[in-house]
Amino acid sequence: MSLSMFNDCLYGRLRQQAGQHWHDYVSHTFVQQLAAGTLPHAAFQRYLTQDYLFLLHFARAYALLVSKLHTLPEMRAATTSLNAIVSELPLHLTYCAQWGLSESDIVNDAEAPETLNYTRYVLDIGHSGDALDLLAALMPCVAGYAEIGLGLLNNPATVMRNNPYAAWIQNYGDESYLAGVQASLTLFENIARQRGGESRFDALANIFTTATRLESAFWQMGLNAGNTSNALISACSR
Numbered sequence: 470m471s472l473s474m475f476n477d478c479l480y481g482r483l484r485q486q487a488g489q490h491w492h493d494y495v496s497h498t499f500v501q502q503l504a505a506g507t508l509p510h511a512a513f514q515r516y517l518t519q520d521y522l523f524l525l526h527f528a529r530a531y532a533l534l535v536s537k538l539h540t541l542p543e544m545r546a547a548t549t550s551l552n553a554i555v556s557e558l559p560l561h562l563t564y565c566a567q568w569g570l571s572e573s574d575i576v577n578d579a580e581a582p583e584t585l586n587y588t589r590y591v592l593d594i595g596h597s598g599d600a601l602d603l604l605a606a607l608m609p610c611v612a613g614y615a616e617i618g619l620g621l622l623n624n625p626a627t628v629m630r631n632n633p634y635a636a637w638i639q640n641y642g643d644e645s646y647l648a649g650v651q652a653s654l655t656l657f658e659n660i661a662r663q664r665g666g667e668s669r670f671d672a673l674a675n676i677f678t679t680a681t682r683l684e685s686a687f688w689q690m691g692l693n694a695g696n697t698s699n700a701l702i703s704a705c706s707r
């Protein structure tokens with residue numbers, strides 16, 4: 470899979486339409502600090518533990534998508550994407566184990582407003598709309614992270630040696646993650662052709678851009694936790 474595939478078809482046009490919002494998401498300060506290995510630990514931990522909760526709800530959203538599809542190949546494609554979401558969880562658990570956090574510590578943590586906003590928005594689109602609406606809400610998550618992962622892995626400025634976040638970067642540029650992305654993109658384009666995607670462009674762009682903004686807010690939630698923790702450390706050392 471190469472970065473050029475993100476420009477094609479309806480997905481590419483929605484990504485283009487999201488404009489500055491897309492740029493803010495894929496090149497967020499959180500991502501830049503992750504690539505440089507300079508992201509504060511507290512920022513990453515907050516992000517990753519919330520992301521575990523996020524993924525559980527996204528798995529539910531993919532299950533909802535399966536129930537909205539009509540043919541076996543479509544259901545298989547959505548199930549591949551559901552499995553790709555669930556396959557991200559071991560990465561989170563490995564990081565958390567290093568910090569002394571168990572799975573029950575993570576699931577007993579309260580959901581941040583940013584996690585609630587994003588996941589329930591997507592589930593609401595899924596419940597009130599059809600499979601194409603739901604896919605438009607899901608695409609920034611699945612394909613955006615592939616773009617970020619591949620972009621970082623192909624950028625010589627990305628620090629991989631002694632970067633505590635190298636495993637994260639590797640995970641989202643990895644072939645097995647990208648296979649799930651490919652399944653989602655192909656399904657999205659097929660469903661768009663069947664269900665009048667072009668004539669629904671404005672409504673789909675609205676959904677896609679909203680999900681993109683919620684992705685940026687999710688990075689910012691992590692970054693804010695890092696800033697708060699740094700402020701506390703410097704206040705205590707005064």
Ligand SMILES: Cc1ncc(CN)c(N)n1
Pocket residue numbers: 520523524554557609610611614684687
């Ligand atoms: C918030 C968010 N967005 C996307 C992904 C990649 N599935 C994720 N793990 N977390």
